[in-house]
Amino acid sequence: MSALGLVPSLFLSVSLATSPNLPDAAAPDGGVSSGDAGADASDGGAVDAAGPIAPPAVPPPTEVPPRLAPIVGRVLEKGTRRPVIGAVLAIDLITAGETDDRGRFAAAAPCGPRHVVVQAPGFEPLGFERDPCADPSPLLLRLVRRPGGRVFESVVRAQPSLPSIKLAGPELTKTPGSLGDPFRTIESLPGVSVVAWPAPIYAVRGANPGNTGFFLDDLSIPSLFHLALGPAVVHPYFIDSLDFYPGGYPARYGRYVSGIVTAETREPPADMVHGSVDIRLFDAGALVSGPLPGGQGTVVAAARYSYTGTVISLLSNAVQLSYWDYQLRADRSFGPVHLTLLAFGSSDFLSSTGSNAAANELELRFHRVGLRASLPIGGGLLSAGLAVGADHTRSPLANAYPLTVEDTSLFPRLSFRRRLPHVDLQLGLDGELQHFDALTTIERPMVLDLARARDARLLAAYASLAVRPGQRLVVTPELRLDTYEVSGVEKADLGPRLSARLEVDDKTWLVAAGGRFTQTPSLPLQIPGAESFGLALYGLQSSWQGSLGVGTKRCLGLEANLTGYLQRYVLTDIRDPTFSTSIDPLADDFLVRRDALSYGFEVLVRRPPSERLYGWLSYTLSWNLRAFGGGVIGPSDWDQRHVLNLVLGYRLGRYSFGGRAHYNTGRPVLVAGDFQRLPSFFQIDLRADRRFVFNRFSMEVYFELVNATLDREVVSLQSTGIGPPVENSYLIVLPSIGVHAEF
């Protein structure tokens, strides 16, 4: 071996991506190894014959060399078939090259047995013996991702001066308590109060749940979660990352007076067809992605169907429940123009089978289809998009108002972005043009226009300028002009916004953000078709927001943030949050316009998911006040003074374990006409995953137990007239067991 070690590196060569002789990305896996079925379950790397791969171009020797033979092949991640880019190939300890962007490599080595080692960051090294002359056939190598290692690095934020919390990777799908749902993860973030766990209804910084917007690739999601504790309407693996802005969100978004959550869809991989299948106790879903024919683009599609109704029907025939959702994204370029098609939709159906069942049916359905074109122009990027939407809601509204609302919408969007040495410029327009039809047998003349046919035209223009006067400071002044026309009533509002980030030193920074935000009157829950109403009666909701935070990475690899905030709102509250006798949601006093003030501090201490032990500690201390009139300023319905979450994940080999501890103090409720506070609530959620890696696919089996401590949550207090009020509580434990397989 020592003699071999003297082989000059000159004799080794590598051909990278430009090699014309390597097969196309989709091809090499076709003739894959014979050991797929039997040897798959081993956790080690694999060396397979890869089928016919043309030898790489090898430079001619300049002197009489030893006889050389090619060592060519491809390196894939075991279990996913994804190419491993930048894997280093060493032959007899001498570096022979790296894999290209399709995982291909090509080298040459003298005849005779050679020790070949392939290494890549994050993967177990793979070593084997190879005599290139005895067997010159192409290799297909599968590297095993190193368990417990750093799996990825955090993504750099696009606008660092804006205060957001970005979630990606395992934080999206493996956070305990979230049931694998990326959107549910925000309930463990600072600034968020869960109105009535486990219902995914979130009050952010003291505003009402309906004041927080959820966007998928800039398209607002009309209803985020399925009914009856169902998951979000977007497949978890369709989402690449999620940004949570508890306040002070960028000007390209609008029409919400609290925070927003923006989710970016995952750009489909272009190398080959991939897919995943999820099977859980209560639903099943699948996601397939791959290149378009001809290699001119990519497409990803996902869908999910719940058989909860079937399961429930086995236990009781009194309730029918079903839901489904779908998502599709396709990307294709035509010259300099890049087109992205995004479609998603959802349907829920809930019904009781008792008398008058038809009147009690609840049906929620929506569809969104949007096409976005991006064109580099003028040194920047011009984007234009148009989406269409169709919503359908049929609701008994507490048996009082059988109501069907259908609406059709257009969502135009135009933006231009240009990055200059010290300035990022962004200009844009966006709008929502909606027509609502309401079908009801109710003829009350004094109800909200929510139950009437109406048109809404919401348009906005915005400008954003991120200025970087030095290396350490980014200041982003923004301006957004919103105009609203609902049922013929017009309102306009000019909302200035300002954010700034100052790097005090390499590990410490200050962030400030604030501005004005407006929104049409809203219900406490987002329901398809139940939007853009009541402008004449209530006027616009509005907020002035401000926050100031400090962050540091000085200790233990942790990122710690402390943020103080102050939000001044004008909101549409529910007048009677207890729904104590009957719900009259179409009455013009179902909502009431109130001044509100929220302030507090938020702490987030975070260890990134790239670490073996990762997670975060979030704590929110908040005061959420409402001016009730009549001389009273008191706590809002969602006022929880303390909210604490500790989320931890730990990877151990093929296993990963996670837990979440949650604690919140009680919110105020009405008891016989007087406010009292609910008792505190504490819960622990647990999750365990076991990953199985096969050559061409991987599989994860997971078990999650939400509220493993079996704590009862008190949801209301009931006065008996004698002694203290009776606590109405429920015990909900959500077990989830499922399988996620992907290839």
Place this chain on the structure above:
Amino acid sequence: MMAFVALFAATGCLDAGGPPSGQRWISGRTVQLLQFVSVGAGAPPTSLLISDGATSEESTLYLASDPGRASSSSNAPSASAGARLLLTGFSDPGAGLCAYGDCRVAEDSLGRLLVPQNVPQSPGVYLNIQELYRFDLSTAAAVDLGQENAFATSPSGMRLFIYDESTGSAQVREVDDRTTSLDNIQGIAFVGEDLYYVQLADPSDQTTGSLGRLTVDGTPEVVVNGPLYTSYFSTLAAGSETLLVLNQFDPNGAYVTSLVDPATLVLTPLPGDIGSVSPDGNWLVLGVSSDSNGTPSYQLEAFDRSTGATQPLPMTSGGANDWRPGHVELWMSADSGYGYAPSDNHQIQIWQPGSGATLTQVAAALAAYPRSPDYSNVSQTFTRDGQHWFSFVPGPNGGQIYVGRADDPAAATFPVNPLGTGSGSYWELVDGRLLVEASVGDYNRNDIYLVDPDTGQSRALATGGHVVTIGTTRALALLDWDAGADSGELTLIDFDSGAITPLGQNVRTAIVQRQFDLGDPDADLLPPGAEVAFLVHDSLASPYDGVWVLALP
């Protein structure tokens, strides 16, 4: 960063909102508003009775008067700070009687309050035994009238009947405090100022009663000898007369409803149970049970008081039937059952003495539709003048009431409440228009409409509340009623202009000075200057909680 500070300084603090209109008399969160009272006979009712306490058995009764402007900003912690204590252990009549709109503390003809005090049998344990006190508010004198289980005043308030179950004795106290004792009393009724009572000869034998009478300045006398059964003893308004109704045993030992005319003292056994009386008082609708071949049946018959004869009526049971005011016409549903099933075929029978019944095809089923605030003992199928009748079509949230002209029952009728709502009662304005409350399930939260019964024209006035009382030109209402907080916004609604005048937020109850002045149905209870007392009770402790009084604009 300074910009942010400046920004929020500019937004200012939250505005808590101003006080209600008027002047606060009493502050506190445990007070209850009872009624306006006069201090001194003949004086206007300008003082208020207030109760304060955790339970109806242990309330404290106060008298509150106008404290003057100086105390309008008072933040006294309880009722006692601004009121005169009358009685502890007060038996709050609001606990059981307010549902019927009458929460009054009783008064005699001199305006003296008759207030029962709960007598605990042991600490915290109360039975139906009270000590009755009489308060003279002008002199602050209190008189203990003794223990009672029940008491009643004559219509004028000059006579007071007090019953003590523990001894089986009763006393009748005149306004000058002369008393007459009666024993073994089983039931009483005032007809005018005369007290009628059923008295048992043997307390252990419930079937041996006799009917007695005690007139003003008279002595007890037996006017009808038994045997009488006394589980039912009441009065019946028959035209301009007041009759007594009681039970009697027939020779077979069966109970028979009987009628006593106080003018003649004639006892008339009736062949059935009394249903209703014609407006002229001569005809009674009786329900007559029979058993034909083992099949029980129930037949309505018209009883002629002048002759004692009966005539069968073309109606068996169920459904509405009512006498048309101002006419001797009995309207009866001719539909099967209650006639409320969806149908295009509804009929009514209109029966008149002498001419019999006329069958008429109508659009909807004859319905009872109570008129506020007098829910009982009045016609519920017709307006007060008998010019319009009501029918009903079932629908979501209760169904629709229709109104039509009674002179032409087959003519078109008009809905008084919109489709998808229900209406439990209405108010009738002096000019005949109807003030209709229509709700979708919560009867405290109504849409309020003004309906012309002749044309069916309907105008929405307000929403989300209920009417407290009406005057001739406007209504006092509690709107935006919050069922959770059990309060609403006190508001004046002008009938003609539809103008809404908010008076106070978070109001639980409100009373007007002449809230119970029902003697004159055309009286304007809400003239400018009339005082309204209202109880502010916010869900959160408010600096404005308490009893407020305002003069109506």
